[in-house]
Amino acid sequence: MPHVTIADIAGRLGISTAAVSYALNGRPGVSATTRQRVLDLVEELDWTPDSTARSLRSRRSMAVGMALSRDAEEIANEPFYSYVQAGIEQALAARGYSLMISRPGRRQAAELDVYRSWARQRRVDGVILFDLLADDPRTGLLEEVGLPFVEVTSEAAVDGAPRVLIDDAADAGTLVSHLADQGYRSIIHLSGPGQLTHERLRARAVAAVASAGGLEVVSSACRYTMEDGARGFLEAVGRVPRQPVGVVGSSDLLALGALRGAGLLGLPVPDRIGVVSWDESLPCRISNPPLTSLERRPITMGRLAADLLLDRLDGRARSLVRLPASGLTVRASSNRMAREIS
Amino acid sequence: MPHVTIADIAGRLGISTAAVSYALNGRPGVSATTRQRVLDLVEELDWTPDSTARSLRSRRSMAVGMALSRDAEEIANEPFYSYVQAGIEQALAARGYSLMISRPGRRQAAELDVYRSWARQRRVDGVILFDLLADDPRTGLLEEVGLPFVEVTSEAAVDGAPRVLIDDAADAGTLVSHLADQGYRSIIHLSGPGQLTHERLRARAVAAVASAGGLEVVSSACRYTMEDGARGFLEAVGRVPRQPVGVVGSSDLLALGALRGAGLLGLPVPDRIGVVSWDESLPCRISNPPLTSLERRPITMGRLAADLLLDRLDGRARSLVRLPASGLTVRASSNRMAREIS
């Protein structure tokens, strides 16, 4: 008996497949005793609905897609995406959905092709978008091909797709205030690529908070690599007027780059240069000195995004879910006052 | 026109759906001109086969599953799995398959449930297994439920499932010889959990190579955490007779733990203690001192495993694919002779 079907069950019980289906789906139209007999036999034969048949019928694949469009190196070095994946999968599994992962690589067009193909083949019921760009071509495409999606973003658009809202402005405040408290008198912000909406927002927020606190700010847009972080730091450090200088790295790699840059110049950390990272990671914990980092909640982000998407697929529309602001783990890289670190 | 089907195409062309299907699948039974008309219209209407319908008919989901059963923390800190995923996805995409990821967490039973559910729902056509255990319950279950699988392992079984064979013995030789060349006179092997077949094999291989070279060996089985690596090192270092001591960490975290342990004891690295890591990672590159690491090819591993599985699904049986031995990146943590590092 390779695969049990409802026809088998109906046959054994001498009833119709419709009765079996009603019984299984808890619908009226079948007597309590029949229902129980069906359920018992299902249990005994260990029947599970065939997802392909069910999908064909219901027009639902019961799968959600996520395309990772950075290159393998970058994804592997950022625990962020791995945690997000864990959160998504956790939420999906709880509701019977599966997670489909694609890695189209850097090319924008390749990622769009993935969505097109998913939509036309009906392979996924919806997708989750990260790292939104200004005038992101993905949202338009997804609407065009009719693939529902949610965004994880720090841009609170009034209308548009449902979104998990990251409070990057509050996080910017946390980071800059900490640096100010530690006595740093200028701020360097090593931000990521400027096409990313959250990087623009972060840059604006860092600048706003810093100048509100009387600190001068120099910004430098970098690619997310340690090398570029070091380069950005070396460039920026010549342009800041007052030391000690606090550096905000928009990713752990950028913060590590700043650390390296400070080392090259022989500038002591945290005395003259303080460094904080927007992301937590193992490298942050083991670097020398260890890096003060934001505790974002990537697993929660993934979970919220997946739940939001599934709610939307179920017709329960929620347009926005707010992720609480991140905490801060203070480590030696910015602990200029040498307070005890608990 | 929400979704184009072959019925639409047949209707427009005034032919049967069978003719369309033949034309599309390149089968005989349709004239060249009809075929061309079909192909043209398919192009024009931008038709793609509906994967759910095709799956129902063909009994193939065109998806491959991978269950990550370590906990989120561990997966996120190991770039290894991320690279493997990239390799798998790359190979699958090239052949029209999708990758389904599940994260059942640590519990063995949960992972088995995932496979059971995948098999009964026909959600995936096969799965890829990593981190095999002695008497691994997964292989038996998968055979029982009829889900094809391939293993990525260093155990070269004569029969059994198709496998990608990792040459852990050769890699052990590379690591230990390097340490011997650098003048280390005893070896500590911080190995991973002993249920893992590859860890057993590594332990045997390290011991064999070391004693062949006249080096004494002390082994300590650890969980894959930095803390446990440090603990294992501290325990073992008291039991080795001769310094300088070379430490082989079976993962980057264990090697980092050894580094920390050496730091706690004030033992200079690489002078008295040399450390090498079985895995490459960003933490290895930025640790202090940077860690000598094996360059395994996780992307290639994933690619080979996926291709092997797909070949098996296509009936093209290959039982074994060998992954070439890894190279070694020498860094300061074991560079006792202070040769220039290029």
Place this chain on the structure above:
DNA sequence: TTGTAGGCGTTATCAG
């Protein structure tokens, strides 16, 4: 309360 009869979109069988 139950059974019959489609249909979801594709592909394979089997007549013409």
Place this chain on the structure above:
DNA sequence: CTGATAACGCCTACAA
């Protein structure tokens, strides 16, 4: 060489 037609397994009007 072509074209109905019947599955694949499930669900749901509708009829009995």
